[in-house]
Amino acid sequence: MNFDIIKEVRENTPLIHHLTNQVVMNFTANGLLSFGGAPIMAKAEEEANEVASIANGVLINIGTLTSQELKAMIQAGKAANRKGIPVVLDPVGVAATPFRSDAVKQILKEVHPTVIKGNAGELAHLVEIPWKTKGVESIGEGDVEEIASKTAEIYQTTAIVTGETDIISTEKSIIHNKTGHILLTKVTGAGCLLGSIVTACLTTNHPIEEQTLSAVKFYGMAAEFAASQKGVTGPGTFLPQFIDALSLDADVLERR
Numbered sequence: 113m114n115f116d117i118i119k120e121v122r123e124n125t126p127l128i129h130h131l132t133n134q135v136v137m138n139f140t141a142n143g144l145l146s147f148g149g150a151p152i153m154a155k156a157e158e159e160a161n162e163v164a165s166i167a168n169g170v171l172i173n174i175g176t177l178t179s180q181e182l183k184a185m186i187q188a189g190k191a192a193n194r195k196g197i198p199v200v201l202d203p204v205g206v207a208a209t210p211f212r213s214d215a216v217k218q219i220l221k222e223v224h225p226t227v228i229k230g231n232a233g234e235l236a237h238l239v240e241i242p243w244k245t246k247g248v249e250s251i252g253e254g255d256v257e258e259i260a261s262k263t264a265e266i267y268q269t270t271a272i273v274t275g276e277t278d279i280i281s282t283e284k285s286i287i288h289n290k291t292g293h294i295l296l297t298k299v300t301g302a303g304c305l306l307g308s309i310v311t312a313c314l315t316t317n318h319p320i321e322e323q324t325l326s327a328v329k330f331y332g333m334a335a336e337f338a339a340s341q342k343g344v345t346g347p348g349t350f351l352p353q354f355i356d357a358l359s360l361d362a363d364v365l366e367r368r
């Protein structure tokens with residue numbers, strides 16, 4: 113974990129253009145603000161180019177996708193690629209319907225994501241490995257490393273597969289992260305907010321292995337810290353503590 117990456121995000125407050133789902137917009141904006149970034153939620157095709165061109169990073173999350181939003185995602189992703197700023201793709205629920213699956217194929221044809229992040233079921237679908245899913249959730253079991261490395265290889269990107277152990281695969285390396293807390297699976301959008309935090313970390317000037325590992329590790333440490341706070345008895349009491357913990361220094365979380 114490279115503490116400088118978290119520090120740099122906070123010094124620079126990168127503007128992150130979110131084309132994300134309706135379920136998690138508010139939670140994501142609050143979580144990113146607490147972490148030290150600047151969120152803007154903008155999903156109209158009419159402004160996709162302009163917003164992406166003033167942003168430092170773009171997050172594309174297809175959780176509640178519509179055909180109109182798909183056009184905006186492609187525009188914003190292409191603008192980000194042209195500008196050379198990071199693009200993170202979170203193919204939420206991609207295995208659930210042909211509409212989502214076709215949409216992600218179209219995005220991947222036109223946009224090159226810096227990182228593809230999702231749970232095992234989502235990324236397994238992208239690399240045609242059979243996996244059990246239930247809506248937006250992954251309920252299967254199997255070789256998660258294979259899913260991560262195939263995603264990285266096929267899409268020439270860095271893959272993050274989230275779960276009890278997060279797996280990061282670049283074209284050259286596989287990294288494991290074990291921080292996290294089971295309560296993250298009991299609140300909606302924990303994966304979605306992580307996508308935003310990963311995007312913010314990608315705006316710093318460090319190797320991608322360090323940026324992605326620092327993001328997932330810090331995020332898991334914040335969850336562990338929040339869950340250990342007095343009065344946390346379940347998902348509802350965990351949430352505000354988690355938002356608070358995202359604003360802390362990494363060494364404070366580590367000393368827990």
Ligand SMILES: Nc1ncnc2c1ncn2[C@@H]1O[C@H](COP(=O)(O)OP(=O)(O)OP(=O)(O)O)[C@@H](O)[C@H]1O
Pocket residue numbers: 204230231232248249250274275276277278291292293294295296297299300301302303304305306328331332
């Ligand atoms: N069993 C677990 N124990 C600890 N942490 C976990 C566990 N499962 C997932 N996490 C953590 O929860 C966060 C979200 O991962 P998850 O795989 O649940 O995302 P997701 O399915 O995309 O979530 P969502 O769709 O709700 O946004 C990650 O930081 C991950 O490390």
Ligand SMILES: Cc1ncsc1CCO
Pocket residue numbers: 133135136175176204205248300301304
């Ligand atoms: C529950 C849900 N449905 C579509 S997006 C979303 C948020 C978590 O992925």
